[in-house]
Amino acid sequence: GQQLNQSPQSMFIQEGEDVSMNCTSSSIFNTWLWYKQEPGEGPVLLIALYKAGELTSNGRLTAQFGITRKDSFLNISASIPSDVGIYFCAGHPGTYKYIFGTGTRLKVLA
Amino acid sequence: NAGVTQTPKFRILKIGQSMTLQCAQDMNHNYMYWYRQDPGMGLKLIYYSVGAGITDKGEVPNGYNVSRSTTEDFPLRLELAAPSQTSVYFCASSRAGTGGVQPQHFGDGTRLSIL
DSSP states (O other), rough: OBBEEOOSSSEEEEOOOOOOEEEEEEOOOOOEEEEEEESOOOOOOEEEEOOOOOOOTTTTEEEEOOSSEEEEEEEOOOOOOOEEEEEEEEEOOOOSSOOBBBEEEEEEEE | OOOOEESSSSEEETOOOOEEEEEESSSOSSSSEEEETOOOOOOOEEEEEEETTTTEESSOOOEEEEEOOSSOOOOEEEEEEEEEEOOOEEEEEEEETEEEOOEEEEEEOEEOOOO
């Protein structure tokens, strides 16, 4: 099945550092979503993007919908220990379904 | 407003047993989905439904069945449990939106082990 290419797969960073991750696809998407999943829980929606070029923030998180509509980026500024988790991107090609990335596992060192 | 509720949270089955994973949403969403997440992996779509009485296969439907008799409920059934079905199962729901589907809301998952 189709999945998005999400990178990096995992990362260790120091508390206070900025984090960047991205998702790329060979297909065009109408919507990009970013989710966070913590251990033992389901994914929780962080940011939704609906237009090419759109830049949206949610606190220390900023995400962008790539102008080619084939990629999206998520940045986390000044990371803190509670940012630990798995971050998933998801793209909506205009059908009933979303296509999910394979996740970026973030670990923050205090 | 509970959102998406999944039961049970944990279950251990023996090979060949059957069980039903329950999913209910109270947001009046048209669309509902079942995913499985294997260790260290992303989400794979098992089945989805666009409304009561309508279901369709996702990427990995083999070994599973679903039904959607009401808008609120979307149970997933395993008929003959196999070790390969050991996974975490997530149910999600969403509503229709302009040009497609609004973001999905997820339950907290059912952790299933088959021994």
